[in-house]
Every structure is written in structure tokens, then in C-alpha cells.
Amino acid sequence: MLDQAIDHITNGVWKPGELLTPSRELAQQLGVSRSTVQIVYEELLSRGYTVTSRRGGTRINDWNLFAGKQKDGTALPVPPQLPELPRFVDRSQQWFRSKDNRNSVIDFSPYQPYLDVQFQKMWRKSYLNVSSELDLSTWSYGDAYGFEPLCKQIQRYLSLERGIHVQTNQILLTSGAQQSIDLIAQALLTKGDTVSVEDPGYPVAWMTMKYREMKIAPIPVDEYGLVVERVPSEAKLIFVTPAHQCAVGVMLSIPRRQQLLLKAAQQRAWIIEDDYDSEFRYRGDPVPTLYSQLPQNYLYLMSVFLS
Template sequence: MPLLDTVLPVTLDRAAGVPLAVQLADALRVAATTGHLRSGDRLPSTRALAKRLGVSRTVTAAAYEQLHAEGWIAGRHGSGTYVTTTPSQGGTDPTVQSVESGEDDELLELIPGMPWAEGIDRAAWRRAWRAAADTPPSQYTHRAGIAGYRAAIAEHLLRHRGLRADTASVLATAGTTSALAELAASVFRAGEVVAVEDPGYQRAVEALRAAGVRVVCVPVDADGIRVEDIPRQAKAVYCSPAHQYPLGSTMSAPRRVALVERARTEGFLVLEDDYDGELRYDVAPLPLLAALAPDVVVHLGTTSKILTPTLGAGWMVAPSPVFSAVLGHRERTGTRPSPAGQRVVGELARNGDLGRHIRRVRRELAERRRMLTATLRAAEVPVLGDDAGAHLLVPLASAEEERERLQRALERGVRLDGLARHFAGPATTHGVAVGYAGCSRQALTGALGTLVEVLAG
């Protein structure tokens, strides 16, 4: 139900000392908490709501941005902005639900982490789903994953990442965050230390914390995680060596060797998040840590960046004791990743459509990156990050400047991402991350002028 057709207790007081955007965000948050707004309710556009309330669109856009960051609302491509919470049974505390997010009806999402789902061949997509649906229902529960999927991933890792892993060593997962939660529940004990990159992937941090693991932040520089700063009591180190998230750098060869040597000497695990390692455009990536040290490295991968999060399919390649511990945890708890996405990925791989799609993604995103970096550098905007992945970084001098650039972009209808939210500890560097995969080429081209206007000094 659109908000415009619903009577809600939204009153803005211009005489109050609280900014109007904060008042509006508070009012909508209370409406969702008390049940005036329900999960799935469609909100009006920022322009329509601004007209209704008699305020500028800057106010409504800022309120929506805050609620989006908190997880109260999410956009759906071509559809609008929707409430993503439902009140608890007590009617006071909201329960944030996972919903599909993407572009809303006005904001252009240029944020990291979004795949080029538009580039998936629709005929191949439909063919894979039909073939997956033709598989007879099974009476067996495949705790480790469907054999066809595990074989497809083993082949994928060999062809695209240079990792030799037989089918029996591949464990299907529901994605990186889910895999980390399983590792935390089955391999680590509450209170044990896991070191993480800072800045880094905060969903990974929260998955570890939710399991009672003590997270210790380790700084990152141009060569990757600073191995010398990893605490001695660490039981594991979580990192993204192929394309550090969100800084976009690659862990250097000496740093990789040092990390592996410490892991072997001190007996900790290295949790290698290879979230977009297939997307390299200049030279072949350095070997996976799992290829260098399969005895101490847990390799994690996902289809969410090369295909779509819709499938909910990822993988883990781990030393035998870790593999057995995760599988044992699934047996005890009766859990397993959904087989539907696995079957679709298996069919895409069997027909050669997965390989063709990855090659197409590489060509498209390489061209987009060249176009974007050339435009920004011509305007004397500095750009950081390796020639890889689906986002780049524009460094800034201060947190205030970062916030100002993000707000300026919002006012022009573009959502960008700041480094501040990627720190588990205090932010020590500042900048804006620009994603270039989650929209059409036409939309990205049309936004170049806005990006220069927003990011130029």
C-alpha cells in the first residue's frame, strides 16, 4: 500500500531544534515499529513525499538514505521503495527482514557489491531453471551440497581461479556470510579471537560476532592486511587478498607468504574471501592463498557477484578437519544450503553458459571501468583500486568531506558509498566507493557528469 494512501502520524516541526530529515526518519521508523507501516508496504518517491509534506526533496532523500542504511527500507528496481520490517509480537521492537534490494524509482545505485545481473542471458537463465525443475524430488538431504554443483564448482575453480580442488573437497554454502556463520558455530568457541581487515566486509564481522567470536580489527595498507599487527591469540584471520573490500587493492606476494608462514607457525586459520576474484582485467591474479597453503586456508567463494544473489549459492574449500566440523554441525542442526540455486548453477555450468557469462562480465565491466576512470582522472579526481572488480575508490581528506560528497550525490539522484560504514573500529581513512555494475551502461554514462560534479575537488 502506498504511503500516500495511508494516514500516518508524520508531523514535522520547523521550530524544533531537530533537523527535518531526522524528524521524518524518526516518524517513519516509529510507524514501522507500531504497525502503521507493514513489511512490503510501498513508500512514495522522495519527490512525491516532499510535495505532500511541503519540504524540499533534500529532506526526504536524506531521511530515506538514513532508513536505507539502517535496513528499514529497500529499493526494488523499477518498482519503488518498500518497508522491510514488521513489528515484533510485543509491538515495540522491529525485526529486520532480508529483502531484495536494488535501485528505487528515483535513485541511481552506484554502490559496491552489486553484480551485473542485467547481463545474464535470459534464454540461458530460463533454460537452467527449467532443467533444474525437471530433476525429480529427492528423499535424500545433501548436507555437503548436490554432487553436480560441487563438480561444477571444482571445474570453475580450476578454470577461473587456478585452484585444484576435487569434488569431494568442495562444500556448498549459501554464500560467504552464511559460511562464516557456520565456521564460527562449528570451528571456533565463544570468546576466541578472529582478526579481520579494517576496513572490511562488515556483514562478515557481524556474522562472527553473532556467534560469540571476539573480533579484533587489523589495519590494511596498499599491500593488504598488515600481518605484523595480527594478534598472537588469533584463531583465524579473515581477509580478501585478491581484491580487498572495499579499498580494491591486492595483497602483495611477500605479504601472502608472511601470512601463510605465521598461520602455519602459530596454528591459526586463514579465511580467504574471494568474493569477486574472477573479475580481473589487467593481468592474471596472484595465486589463491588456498593454492599456496591448502593446509591452513579456508577458501570462500560466491555466485552473488558473478551472477546474482538470487541463487544464494556459494562454496567452501577447507582443510579436512574444518570440512568435517562444518558438515558435522549441519548434521547436528539439520541445516544445509538450499539445493535450488545449486541446481541452476550446475545447469549453467553444464551447458557452458556460466563460462560464457563470466567472459561477458569481464568484457563489460572492464569497459565500464576504463570509461569511469578516464572521466574522473580527466577531471583530476584521484582513483584508487586495482583494475579489477566492480567498484573503485575516490580518496578524500576527512570524514566531513566524505559525508558532504555522499549527501551532494543524493541530492542529484545518485547513491554512492562511503568508507566510514566499512570500519568495525574508528574510521582512519576516508573516501567514496563508486560501483559500476548494478545499473545499465546507459545509466552509468548518463551519470558521469554528476559524478564529476560531486567528486571533483
Template sequence: MELHVVIKGRKDLAGQLYNQLRSAIESGRLAAGTQLPPTRLLAEQLGISRKTISDIYTQLTYENFLIGRVGKGTFVNARPVAHPRHASAMGLACEAQINRWRNLPAPIPTPTLEGTLRYEFIGGATSKGQFPQDEWRRCVQHGLRQMQRSPGFYSHAEGLPALRSAIAQHISFSRGVICQDHDVVVCNGTQQALDLISRVVLEPGSIVAVEDPGYPPARQLFSSLGATVVGVPVDHQGICVDLIPDNTRLIYVTPAHQYPLGMPMTTARRQALLRRAKALGAVIIEDDYDSEFRFEGRPTDCLQSMDQDGLVAFVGTFSKTTFPEMRLGYAVLPGSLIDAVIRAKQVTDWHTSSLTQWALAKFIADGELHKHIRRCHAIYAGRRTRLLNRLNGDLAAWLEPIANTAGFHIGALFKVPVDTRLLTELARKVEVGVYPIDAFYYQAPIRSGLLLGFGGIDTLDIDPALDRLLGILQQIA
């Protein structure tokens, strides 16, 4: 790879090269530790004598911009960047829009590659140690072979046929979704599915009804597209349908496992929601993010399978059944939306990584995903039982768990006033990560509580972590 240096004319060649190298180092474009080309190679590239380049390297080394390492070459020396890039939007015509994005509230806490505390009750985390890495590696190798046979062009915007077929069969079997391969669009996680549907359905000023409390990144996404987002309260049956505003164009719900409280939407409430959406001509997004892990009661029909009018877009993710870095999700769309969403996908993203798609299609088709879910189900069930035993035992004076049947987090409301900010800070000092549900509320009055995820904490760690939490509650409550 050639070093980017521009030499103009044949005058003052040494000065031009010296000034460009020094400027590149001072601005940070040539970072500390970057190896410069050997003098012979750079001389051939620029058409300058090797001695001239050697003299410039020597001068920059003397001035501490470069450092020579015997037997290795010439490298950029560590120096502070003297001229940071201009970061202000002042004077730009789009200043207000830039500031609106810059000032968006921070999203909810999410698991990171670096990890956080010893005991983590964060929502959305999974037991990656349980994931069958050897089987997945075999599927990735299959994906590489498939890509090697391809002609090297861009792939299908809607997703590889093999993966669309695997997804359709998987969710028809596990969630009762009524769909065929051609109804499925492969996305980079649920968030992209929400974005694509919103781009097709909404325009600035459109009203979007969301559960309150609900999923903050969805609210932020709808707002970023210029929509008017209205929080609709939830009760023990789910979203309060009669409070959905007139003229609503899009309704976002999590009926299988309400996020963050956890209760399922009742059948009667689902039927009422479908009637209300039909009367409004509104599209419903059914976010089915983790209901493949069911622990109690009989399975209930998904909203999509009850829809007789083509109103429901069913979205799901593999981040909860595999691991978050997978970044693969899907949308099952009614016929009125499918072509437009595929076009939006092509325009904004073209298509999702073919390698990951081939690997996941193989992983599902070989039954590995089903086996992995079954293994994790047993593990999560034990953690859930352990957590509920404590919430209904020595923690019952402070917290009341909300009844739920699926997923791998439990919502628990405080029975007594608790300073959740202080609780969170003190818990972190003893290596326990707990997360209040306060941030999930939008316009509805806040009911203080905790979201307790048990996907990323080992079963044997639950009791020691809750012992520490109990100690803090006894001090401050």
C-alpha cells in the first residue's frame, strides 16, 4: 500500500515532502507506531532521489517526529496531536439536525465485549458459554465454501433463499407464525427491521403509539424519523388499547413478553388491538424478541397468526437465542409491505453479510439452533426459579415480581420507596449490576422497580449477588 504524498512540479521536492510528512504526523493522520516506507521504495513511488528522502527522514528523526529501529525500519514517534479536528457544527445549515442527534438520550445499558461487573443482571445478555462453538465453526466453514462457489456479486436484499426458508420453518414451528419463505426479510437485528418498516410506513408528523413503559431504542428510532411518538400505558393485560390515539399510523408492541415489565398480553387484549388497528388503518409491529424461552402455561397465539387483515409485521432476532454479536434478525411482513421494505433494505444497506447468513441457515437446518435453545431453556429455567424463590422469599419485603411466562428477564416493582440511583451506585461498588426500570418510562407515571436479567449470570452466582443486594436494601430502604 502506497503512502499518500502529493508532489507538485519539480521545484523544492525535499521541502514538499518534508512539510507533508510533518503535517501528517502533527495532525494524527500518520499515527504513532506507523511504519514509513523504506527510502528506496518511496523514492521509486515519488520519483525523488533516495538520498533526498533519507535526508528528510534524518531531519524528522532529529526533530523527534520519527524514530529508527535497527533492522526494522523507520516509524512515527509518539507525539500529541497538535491540531484536533474541528468538532463544532456552528455555521452549518444542518446545525439543528446535528444537535438533535447529538443530544439524543443515551440508550439503555447493553452488554459489551469487555464485560462489566462480576454479577450482572443486565437484560439482553445470553449464556455465550453454552453456545456450541464447534458446530457453529463447522457452519461458518460451510458458509465460506458456499461463498467461494458464488460469482462474487452482491446478494439478495431480502436475504439468502436458504436462510429465509430456514427462518420460516423455524418460527412456524416454534411460534406459530403463518408465513412462507417469500414473506421473510433478513435484517441486521431487530433494530434494522424496525427502521425499515418505519421508513416505509411513516412520514414526518405521523403518530406512533408505543407501550409505556417500553423499549427506548424503538422510541428513539421513530422520533428520529420525524414521527410523533405517544406513550400508551400498559396494565396487567398489556397495552391499553382504548388509549391509542386517533390517526395513529404505527403501533409498536411486545405482546409475548412485555418489555420491560414481562407480562404477556391477554388474548382478549390482542383481539381488541387488532380491531383498533383495523379501524385506524394502522400497521402493528409485533416485536417477539425472546419468547422462544417459555417456562409456564400453554403457548399463546402470536399476534401475527391472529391477524386476518394484513396489519401485523412480526419481527424477531437471533441475538437472544445465539449471542448479540450475531446481529441477525428478520421481519415477517404482510403482502402490502414486503416489496417496499425490500426496496428500503436495498437502498439503505443492500444486503446482510452472506457469510453469516449461510452459516445460520446451515445451523438451523441441521437442528443445532433447536438443540441449543433446548439446552439453554433448562439452564434459564433453573436461574428463573432461583431468582423467583428469592424475590418471593427474603426480598419480598422490598420487591414484588411481575407475573411472566417467557423470556429471560423478570420485572420486579418496589413495595417501598427506594432511591434507585443510590441503589445502583452502591450495588456497583460490590460488583453487582442492577438496572432500574425508571428509564423505560416515557410519558406514563413511573412505577419504580428493577429489570432483573438472568441470561448472563451463572446460576451459582445468583444467590451471592442477591445477598449483596439485600444488604444494600436493608441499609437504604
């Protein structure tokens, strides 16, 4: 009944200023109790659809925004729309995991964990251990700098394994690379800045930048990694996956690394080093990070899988 009344008001069936039928009379017409009609009338009043006075009864509010017009009869301004967001979401979903052919012998979809029996046992055991120690502080707001014990473990790993020496307050925990890239774009770039990305490369990186209305400059990748000489001089940021190029898999060669470091310094450009897959190597230790060689103007991304 309430929905029907609101529909009549918003579609102009009940005109602004029109007096509502008295609750007792309407209840008799509809064959319902008077209290039901009174509840509906009270809800219409509380939502602002109607106004009431002691002598004038209850009337439809003379405020015709419901009809899509202002009081002077002019149309309301069209609200802004998010640019191309559904298309970006669909393309990222397609990249992470196609909706077709889910049942395959070998699944080559990127970033999908191998959920064998042993993994599930370890995950279940870890969850039970953590849940048994929950207290009130677990459900309250945490430290703005992140969970300190976790930050310390990440700090230790970065120092020992990747040659990156930072303080815990330099570590920012996000829900993933996409959120990190979006925060970087908001903090360091302005609309229309040029951003260089690998081509082929991580599509979510350039889609996030494009959504923030940056100019995307795709840079080709060969057997030695990013072709640094193709990076435009006006680039304000360069996104690169030097340890294990996404999605070709090559490693950025030492000469190219030195060339990239020099170019970034010369044109005062930021570099995002996505070290997402550096530990997966068939032989030898992981290659040194760009950040460990020259930390100025560098932002380092690393994926952490918690269990």
C-alpha cells in the first residue's frame, strides 16, 4: 500500500496540494483497518511526500522534484555519470578469470591460487587458531598505519630478501595492486598527465590510470623487457614489472634497468615497480629490485598472501 501511494505521488496521479482521503473513509474503501492507513499516511509524512495542518488535513507536498522538475518548471540538471566504469570492470574481470571454459584440465588464468587439500588444511588450521584469540580490539578500528606486527614482518622480508630497507611507517597495506595504483594516481598525478605502461602489460594498471583521466602511453616489450627509449619525455610516471614481466615473463635486463633509472632521474618521473612475481624463478635467487638500486622517486608494490 505504501509503495502504491508513493508511485501515485511520483508519477503525478496524486497532484501537489491535493488533499488525501481521510483515513477512516479510505480504510472503508479498501477494506482494511484504519490503523493500516494511518501507518501509511505517517510514513508518507515522515518521508516528506505529504504535509499536514490541524485545519487543512494532509496534502501532497507542493514540491515537484518527484516529477523531475523544479518549482519553476525547468528540468533538473542531469547528474554526473562515472566514465566507462562498467566497461573497465568487465575487462578486468575478463583478464582475471574468463567466464567461459571454467572447467579445464590446466587452468592458465592469472592470479588463481592452487587450492589443494594440504592448502585447505593449513588455511582451516590458521583460521581456527586466530579466531580462538579474538577479543574486543579485533572488532574495533585499527591503527591508521596498518597492523604493526604484519608491517614488521613485511619490513623484515623486504630487508632480507629484496634488499629494501624501509621503516614500517613507509609500508602501506592495501587490498591489492589496483587500489595501490589508484591511490598513487590520486596522490602524485593530475588529470591529463602522461603515464607509460608496458605493452603487453598488466591491463588493470592502465585501466585504473585511464579511469583517472591520465594519458596512457603504451611502451613495447621485447626479449630484454621494456623498451626504455620509447618512453616519452613528458611521462610523469612509468609502470613496470622488471622481475617477471606481466604477461610475457621476461626479465628487464641490466642495461635496460640502468637506462630506466637514468631516464626517470632526468625527467623527474615516478616509477612504479610491481614486484608481484619475483620469487618464482627456476634457477638462482630473485633479481635485485630497482628500488634497492635507487629508491628516489620509486614506489614499490609487492603482493602478500596471508594464511
